[in-house]
Amino acid sequence: MLSDKEKKQLSESDICDLFITPALKSSGWDPFTQIRREVTLTPGPIIVRGNLSSRNKKKKKFADYVLSWKPSLPVAIVEAKDNNHTVGHGMQQALGYAEILKVPSAFSSNGDAFESHNKFPNEGEPIEQTIPIGSFPTPEDLWERYRAFRGIENTRDDLLLQPYHDDGSGKEPRYYQAEAINRTLEAISKGQDRALLVMATGTGKTYTTFQIIWRLWQAGAAKRILFLADRNILIDQTLVNDFKPFGSVMTKIKNRTVDPSYEIHLGLYQALTGPDEADKAFKSVSPDFFDLIVIDECHRGSAADDAAWKEILEYFGSAIQIGLTATPKETKYVSSSSYFGDPVYTYSLKQGIEDGFLAPYKVVRIDIDKDIEGWTPPAGAIDDLGNQIEERTYNQKDMDRILVLNKRTKLVAERVVKLLNATDPFGKTIIFCEDIDHAERMRKAIVNAAGQIAIDNPKYVMRITGDSNEGKAELDNFIDPESKFPVIATTSEMLTTGVDAKTCKLIVLDKSVTSMTTFKQIIGRGTRVDEEHGKFYFTIMDFKKATELFNDPDFDGEPVVIYEPDDTDPPEPPDPTSDDDSDDEEISTTGTTKIRVSGVEVSILAERVSFMGPDGELITESYRDFARKQVRSEFTSLDDFIQRWNSADKKAAIIAELEEHGVLLENLAQEVGKDFGDFDLVLHVAFDQPPLTRSERANNVKKRNYFTKYGDQARQVLDALLEKYADEGIQAIEDARVLRMRPFDRIGTPVEIIKDVFGGKAGYEEALKDLEQELYRQAGS
Known part of the structure; x- marks a missing residue:
């Protein structure tokens, strides 16, 4: 005891x-x-x-x-x-x-x-x-x-207690995925047959869905299951990735045929229905055929598309139906919540970034003079084809939709390449353009701006649009973290949703975006964290003021049903000018006449860089400013820092404490100078003290004849430690493995140095502590 x-x-x-x-x-x-x-x-x-x-x-x-x-x-x-x-x-x-x-x-x-x-x-x-x-x-x-x-006292325990699928890798659902799974199963166990899950892009909706289906399937609560999506790439990614454990009982619906010999069916809306009765393949099986239907991206679709998926769901009305979305759509004509009910669980982009599961973003906003000030052609001006240009002021909305200023396209491409060259020339990049024509012109402009790298690598930049078989063939390579090329994809709508580009580091918006749904989906292309490949954040480069939508309270707010649809309401009329939800149907400009002008000069009026602050708001702040605030929140004064630094048995403990606050001293060294030690970086950045380089501190110790109290061999060791500090810093000499390296190995083994030269471990540690005190002795004096 x-x-x-x-x-x-x-x-x-x-x-x-x-x-x-x-x-x-x-x-x-x-x-x-x-x-x-x-x-x-x-x-x-x-x-x-x-x-x-x-x-x-x-x-x-x-x-x-x-x-x-x-x-x-x-x-x-x-x-x-x-x-x-x-x-x-x-x-x-x-x-x-x-x-x-x-x-x-x-x-x-x-x-x-x-x-x-x-x-x-x-x-x-x-x-x-x-x-x-x-x-x-x-x-x-x-x-x-x-x-x-x-509130689950009187429910089906077999649904709640069914274990997750375990692939042997040790992977298990994150806390919010587990909560989404359990909330859904609890709702179903209580007899609820409609459920809506709202989870931000990049949070693993498909993996979460797989675990829900797996547990219901294993418990026998759902024997035949339909997973509905509206893009082939979504189906194909799901088949080979998250749903792979279903193996031979799973099939993809093809040729408008539902094969009843399979249990798990993955299908496109388009493969199951159409405008004619002969197209309605879902009616080839009875209304009670499916026990469970999961609708991916259930917010999407025009009025006609909504009718298509609702027609399927209404036919299989007795089935449990689960809707998945990152952006629930609530309009007069389309309401995810009105069909599925309030979300059983919501996990937002803001929460995901705050938790650290999703990548934060920085925003580079660029204003081009002709966009902001407008361009009015002089009287009698003609375009590149010799046609008279209408005399009016063309503004940002007109750029690349009606008016093409070739020098503007060149300017945008050069600015994109400049950013890539300054950060990572091989960082995966998506450039969102107004239409297919704009995407092709941007591809060409990027090739010219990239120069030799595009000559050496013909697939450095590719146009990936619905009409380009060559581009679509490279889509898998673009989203594959192990595939180096393509690096840059120019697109209009095709990459807006459903593309799991984990390593996408740069999103360029040269596209007018007014739909919050579309904007959220575009931003979602960059939100995945991929630590293995060095992807921790992404950059949004905005040429069209689209990021002003970040200021809208609805950007990361709760969906609000603003209208309850009524069966007597007429269908929503399609809007040919809207950029909302036209996911696969990119705007084709075949037969469309644009005004193309080569000689008009353009320039950048303003450029602003913003970062996500701790409250999720965009702020302008350097890493140095951030580090200063964090250090001062932990150390009340310069004296406090110096005292704690000098009293620490291992300086690495103080450095680790700073890292806990997000202050990486190697990051500060990139901004201040790589010759300064950790101590001086903090003193300079946080407390405005003039810094000394590591070499200057080492030389100051030598000038004071500090070594005279030690024997010859001890002086050799301490002198070598000083040189090691000057080259690599304090953590290098605090690491016991330093004694295995040159020039220490010429003096003796680590055991011999510690025992014979310093009389044991305590003596060596005392000598090292004395050396550190000498290094920092003048601080604060």
């Missing part, structure tokens, strides 16, 4: 191993299936400033314990603290994690007892109370509390 004093010497991990975990096990919690330790809920948001990025690990959500009734059903959180804290010290953390997981039970413990918080107490029962360490609630107790909290 440990004494109180001994218990206070234990680490938090020791408290977990010796007290908390045994208490859970004694209450019946299975350590293999019900107890998960050190669970990362969110990785923390990525900060972008300039061309630099870092992750703010201080905002990482990391639970000490997640307790589950079954692996797929978390029911409680336990936050642990060492015994120097009170029992309830971790409760606020625990409540935050419980809110993320939407569970009613949160606990905090320091090994003496448990502080309990119950979000769904019985009448007369306290919300919070302290319970003995040996009286932790049983799994059955917390499962029943969870059922009452979620």
Whole structure:
């Protein structure tokens, strides 16, 4: 039995191993299936400033314990603290994690007892109370509390308890995916046959859908399933990726034929229906054939398209129907919510970026003089074909739709290539153009602006539009992270949605976008994080003021039904000028006459760079400004920083602390200078002190004859450490492996140096600490 004093010497991990975990096990919690330790809920948001990025690990959500009734059903959180804290010290953390997981039970413990918080107490029962360490609630107790909290007491348990598909890789749903899956299954288990999931692009809607279908299929609640989409690429990606585990029971509907020998059917609306009765392939099976229908991107479609998918859903009206969308569409004529009901779960772009699962963006807004000021042709002006130009003022909306200024196209292309050359010439880029003609002219302009790189690599830039077989053939290569080419895709509508371009780093908007739905989908092309390939954020380069839509409250707000459709309402008339939802049907300019003018000079009037701030608003701030704020939030003054730096046994601990706040000193070195050490970078950026280079600090130590108190061999080691510091910095000399390198290996092995030269580990560490104090001695004096 440990004494109180001994218990206070234990680490938090020791408290977990010796007290908390045994208490859970004694209450019946299975350590293999019900107890998960050190669970990362969110990785923390990525900060972008300039061309630099870092992750703010201080905002990482990391639970000490997640307790589950079954692996797929978390029911409680336990936050642990060492015994120097009170029992309830971790409760606020625990409540935050419980809110993320939407569970009613949160606990905090320091090994003496448990502080309990119950979000769904019985009448007369306290919300919070302290319970003995040996009286932790049983799994059955917390499962029943969870059922009452979620309102699922009288439901089909087989649907709720069915495990996820496990492919053996260790991959499991993220917290919001698990919540989306469980909310959907809970709704279905209560008899709800229509459900809407709203999840931002890049958050794994298809993987989430697969797990929903898998669990319903395994439980026998849905034997025949139809997955509906409106693009071949969506179907093909789903077949070979997320839905692959269904194997031989799965098929893609082809030739307008529904093969009843398969259980999982993936199909296009277009393959199942059409304007004529003979086209309605879905009627080849009975109305009760499908038990479950999932509609991907259910917001999309013109009036005619809506009629098409609704016609299919109404025919299979007895089936459970789940709609998926990143952008629920709510207009007078089309309402996702009116058909499916309110979303059972919503996970927004803002939340995804805040959690760190989605990539943040920076916005480069560029104003071109003829767009902003307009262009009025002089009297009698003619275009490149010799035709008279109508005398009126042409503005931004006219550019590349009605009026083509060739020098404007060249200017845009050159500015895009300039940004790529300054960041990553091989960073995947999508340029959204007004129409197919504009996309082709932009492709040509990019080739000319790129120069040698386009000569050496004919597929450096490709036009990927619905009418180009050559471009469409390269689509898979464009979205494949392992494929280097194409790098740049010019398009009109084809890449607006459904293209899983994980490594897309640059989105160029030279297209007028007024539809919030379309804008959200375009932005979604860049929101995926791909750490393996160095993709942490993306840039939006806007030439047409489209990013003003970021200022609209509806950009990341909740969908609002502004009109309940009525069966007596006439169909929505198509709008040939709208850019909304014309996904595959790109604007063809065949037979359209545009005014093309070569001689008009254009120039950039203004250029502004903005970044996502902590509140999701766009701000103008450099990485240096950001680092200054973060350092000053952690250290109250220059003296505070110097004192903590000098008193730290390992300077790496202070550096790690700064990284927790998103301050990467190598990023600062890129802005201030790579010859400065970590200490001086912080002093200069955060506290306006003149910095010294590492070499200057090392030379100052040498000038003070600091080594004279040591023997010859010790002086050799310390002199070599100084040189190592001057070349590589403080972390290099604090790493014990440094003694294995040259020139130390000429003096002796690490063991020989530590034991024979410095008299043991304590002597070596004391000498290293003295050396560091000498390096930073003049600071603050």
